[in-house]
Amino acid sequence: MKLSSEKELEDLRNEIISGRDPNKLCIAVCGGTGCHAGGCSNVAQEIRTELDSKNLADKVDIRITGCHGFCERGPIVIVYPEGIFYQKVIPRDIKEIIASTIENGKIIDRLLYHDPVSGEKKIRVEDITFYQKQNRLILENNTRVDPAQIKDYLAINGYSALAKVLGKMTPEIVIDMVKSSGLRGRGGGGFPTGRKWESTRIAEGDVKYVICNADEGDPGAFMDRSILEGNPHSVLEGMIIGAYAIGSNEGHIYVRNEYPLAVSNISTAIKQAREFGILGDDILGSGFGFDVKVNRGGGAFVCGESTALMASLEGKPGEPRAKYIHTSEKGLWDKPSNLNNVETWANVPMIINKGSKWYSGIGTESSKGTKVFSLVGKINNTGLVEVSMGMTLREIIFDIGGGIPGGKSFKAVQTGGPSGGCIPESLIDMAVDYDRLMEAGSMMGSGGMIVMDEETCMVDLAKYFTNFLQEESCGKCVPCREGLRRMGDILKDITEGKGSMEDILLIEDLAGMLKDASLCGLGMTASNPVMSTLKYFKDEYLAHIIDHRCPAGVCRELITYGIDADNCTGCGMCKKNCPPGAISGERKETHVLDTGKCIKCGICYDVCKFKAVRKE
Amino acid sequence: MTIDESRLDSIIDEYNGEQGSLISILQDIQAQYQYLPREAMDYVAMRLKIPRVQVFGVATFFKAFSLKPKGKQRIHVCMGTACHVRGSKMVLEELERKLGIKAGDTTLDNEYTLETVNCLGACALGPVVVKNEEYRGQMTPIKVGSLLDTKKP
Numbered sequence: 183m184k185l186s187s188e189k190e191l192e193d194l195r196n197e198i199i200s201g202r203d204p205n206k207l208c209i210a211v212c213g214g215t216g217c218h219a220g221g222c223s224n225v226a227q228e229i230r231t232e233l234d235s236k237n238l239a240d241k242v243d244i245r246i247t248g249c250h251g252f253c254e255r256g257p258i259v260i261v262y263p264e265g266i267f268y269q270k271v272i273p274r275d276i277k278e279i280i281a282s283t284i285e286n287g288k289i290i291d292r293l294l295y296h297d298p299v300s301g302e303k304k305i306r307v308e309d310i311t312f313y314q315k316q317n318r319l320i321l322e323n324n325t326r327v328d329p330a331q332i333k334d335y336l337a338i339n340g341y342s343a344l345a346k347v348l349g350k351m352t353p354e355i356v357i358d359m360v361k362s363s364g365l366r367g368r369g370g371g372g373f374p375t376g377r378k379w380e381s382t383r384i385a386e387g388d389v390k391y392v393i394c395n396a397d398e399g400d401p402g403a404f405m406d407r408s409i410l411e412g413n414p415h416s417v418l419e420g421m422i423i424g425a426y427a428i429g430s431n432e433g434h435i436y437v438r439n440e441y442p443l444a445v446s447n448i449s450t451a452i453k454q455a456r457e458f459g460i461l462g463d464d465i466l467g468s469g470f471g472f473d474v475k476v477n478r479g480g481g482a483f484v485c486g487e488s489t490a491l492m493a494s495l496e497g498k499p500g501e502p503r504a505k506y507i508h509t510s511e512k513g514l515w516d517k518p519s520n521l522n523n524v525e526t527w528a529n530v531p532m533i534i535n536k537g538s539k540w541y542s543g544i545g546t547e548s549s550k551g552t553k554v555f556s557l558v559g560k561i562n563n564t565g566l567v568e569v570s571m572g573m574t575l576r577e578i579i580f581d582i583g584g585g586i587p588g589g590k591s592f593k594a595v596q597t598g599g600p601s602g603g604c605i606p607e608s609l610i611d612m613a614v615d616y617d618r619l620m621e622a623g624s625m626m627g628s629g630g631m632i633v634m635d636e637e638t639c640m641v642d643l644a645k646y647f648t649n650f651l652q653e654e655s656c657g658k659c660v661p662c663r664e665g666l667r668r669m670g671d672i673l674k675d676i677t678e679g680k681g682s683m684e685d686i687l688l689i690e691d692l693a694g695m696l697k698d699a700s701l702c703g704l705g706m707t708a709s710n711p712v713m714s715t716l717k718y719f720k721d722e723y724l725a726h727i728i729d730h731r732c733p734a735g736v737c738r739e740l741i742t743y744g745i746d747a748d749n750c751t752g753c754g755m756c757k758k759n760c761p762p763g764a765i766s767g768e769r770k771e772t773h774v775l776d777t778g779k780c781i782k783c784g785i786c787y788d789v790c791k792f793k794a795v796r797k798e
Numbered sequence: 799m800t801i802d803e804s805r806l807d808s809i810i811d812e813y814n815g816e817q818g819s820l821i822s823i824l825q826d827i828q829a830q831y832q833y834l835p836r837e838a839m840d841y842v843a844m845r846l847k848i849p850r851v852q853v854f855g856v857a858t859f860f861k862a863f864s865l866k867p868k869g870k871q872r873i874h875v876c877m878g879t880a881c882h883v884r885g886s887k888m889v890l891e892e893l894e895r896k897l898g899i900k901a902g903d904t905t906l907d908n909e910y911t912l913e914t915v916n917c918l919g920a921c922a923l924g925p926v927v928v929k930n931e932e933y934r935g936q937m938t939p940i941k942v943g944s945l946l947d948t949k950k951p
Contacts, residue, residue: 219920219933253922401878404919439825439862440915480821480860483916497820498852499859515818558880558921565922596879632879646882650916656859759940761895783895784888785939 184459186467188345191336198337207242207284208262210325214249214408215443216565217256221272225257228273232280242284245334248324248412248447251566252312255295260325265306268293298562298584312563315582317544317570319552320528324412329447332454335415341460343534347423348468351534353383356427360530363538364550369395369486369523370601370627371703372549372616378520381510382428385518390430392421392472393514393521395491396437396444399483400599401650403630405554405566406524410437410444413528414451418474420527422465423534425472428520433474436491440481449476483600483654486628487702488513488521490656501658502702523628525554545571549615557583559632560590572613575605579633590635594718598627600647600654601707603714604640623714625707639736640719641726645673647711655704662705665696669712676723678739679730686723689716735797738782742798745786747772749794756786756795801837805830810845817846820856824863833864869904869911873945876926878917885938886925890914892939893927896946910946 185191211217211226226246233239250258255269261283268279268290275293282288295304297311304310307325327334335341347356361376382390394417398406410417421433437445452474455461463471477495484490485500492514494500513519529551533541542550549571555578557567562584569578575595579585586592594604597614603624605612612618616626634643652666669692675681693709700706716723725731732740745756745765752770764780767773775786775795787795809826813819820842827838834857843850857863875890890912894900897910904911920926923935929945 215919216922219918219923219926219935253920256922398919399916401882401917402880402921404917404921407919440918477819478822478825479862480825480856481862481916482860494821495818497816497818497846497848497856499855501859556919556921558924559883564880599879630879632883634883638883643883646879761892783891783939784885785892788938789940 188349191345195336198333205263210245210247210260212250212258213246216253220256222257224273228276232276245328248329249408250325253565254563267307269295316568317552318568321568330450343531344419353427359538363533363541368525379427382518382520385511387518389517391514391519392425392430392433394435395523397479397486399486400628400630402558402632403556403628405629407441407444409524409528411447414448416528420530423530431472436477439478484656484704501656546615548617555629555631557631560635561633562587571615574611576610586635593636594634596632598625599630600651602627603710606718637734639734640715640722642736644712644715651708659701661699665692676726677737681727744796745773745775746794746796749792755789759785759789806841832868869908872911874913874915874928876918877914880921881924884924888939889925889937892942
């Protein structure tokens, strides 16, 4: 069905909405990656089977949605219209859900979320503290649509912003609107989106490209994937609006091949949009034509950098080039190109629909709107959270994230991925926006937020990121290729107790060189993890260098394991599991660990139920 | 090895033989063979009319490609930051010890290939190990034994 005018789109929308009964029972199953890994597809299958066997298939809808964000509690099942939130659902629970909740309207206590602080049962999504403090402008729709159904997106007012733009707005007005909304790039740099569009619009050339960067290589960040998986049409709508404003007829989406579900959902969305006349020639009868191609990435972190990504789109190794020529003038195939990341594109329809004034009313002076963060690491409520810019780290980590598990204490939070830095506890009341994070020596990045507790060694973490970047460095420029290697060597020495005080000066030297002389953003920001940990956790570096001690008990060369005779019950668990056979002892007698044979794998420490294994 | 040129042709034709689709073409070939046979790379270069060195350059640049055949079963250990702070390194080392190979290698009997991946986005389950597409969360060095068939080293 090709729609050829705004009116036809609205008619179809009304038809879809009027054909749907808002009071009909619907079981929504989260099909995001976290829940998927937790086995949600078996849950969904079980629901179908059970509904069929009870002849309820006509009376109850089932909807497989995108990520709901609360990955810690997955697989998540929500029963509408009441919105009853069931967590950690397994296939065995389905019979009971259908018999009690669907057929008799009874709520199943044991599947509800119990607030760990108050102990209260929470029945609905909006009652749960994890969701209460969020401002889910983008993620909310993930729960309302089946990403494989364009009609679901139309039913929630989808593509109305596009119709408005094509029918009533000139490209200049669109650009002005995005400019005055204050939207900044969500991929890391934070460049004002409207200004980027404008410079591509005025660049000379008939052929221009619009690109969506979905090469989310930042380890520990998965918000772009969740948007692309859960609500792909919102990204497409943003891209089509952008293409109209810029004057482009061809777009590319560069998505990680490690995200098969995202690849499949966006491909389906594109196919459906073409069928409905929303992509292709003469979109909604406006005369404007635009189409999109999906390109799968090859698993290189550096391809998140715009020029490397474009090289990769041309079928070449993903090596960046110097930026003295802007991609807005010469980008993909040397044509003017505009690249934004997934989350940025997904913000656009909302700005058009609700206005730039509304949008710029959210957030801080310099950072408008909301930001999606992936809150991971040593945190109780792992998941995706979307908050207004300017919320403090404390609110995000403790109120939404529920604090640190196991009664341990908070040490630091790492933002911005390998290009970002660590923020210590002393800055926990900092408001999160682009500029405050920069001032603290970190950055927004794509929105990874990795929480660390007292058992995380900051020198080891700096080494982790440096090794990661060294491996991912494309090798084109010497400062990054060689500088990171040396930086990694120095950090390795320090974590092995072979460091010296001069090493710290050398690190600072190398960091300055990397920042000044690297070709692209990867190298320029590569020293952030090291410099920020050195700034806030210098005492830990000194403990490794001077005392040959790792305070967090992580760096293997600096710790020894031993068995505490007072606590050892002689249960034999450690002896049984020790890979090199370094533990000896008779049953029910104190065991002994031979430090000469010990490979410090940590298994005995993990298996001992009596806290008899010491790490020092 | 001999390769089936008609299979390669159908992959290449799907992308209209475009040079810009080199990465996608190689991905599809790898999906068929589980690695990139040298003969297949030569054939792609010929069909796309690009130097072989460009195909080889792309195939070795991107982590997704392998020039070596893989084992029957594939184990991926996630080394993303969230998994790292929760101890994925110890999990990887235990797997290396149990299988007698290093990450990136295949056991001599071609049964297992052990690989690392930078982030799977299943951080809530960290440390995550994926065995033949099946996710196993909250892994510890002790639990990895259950991933392997008992008869294996």
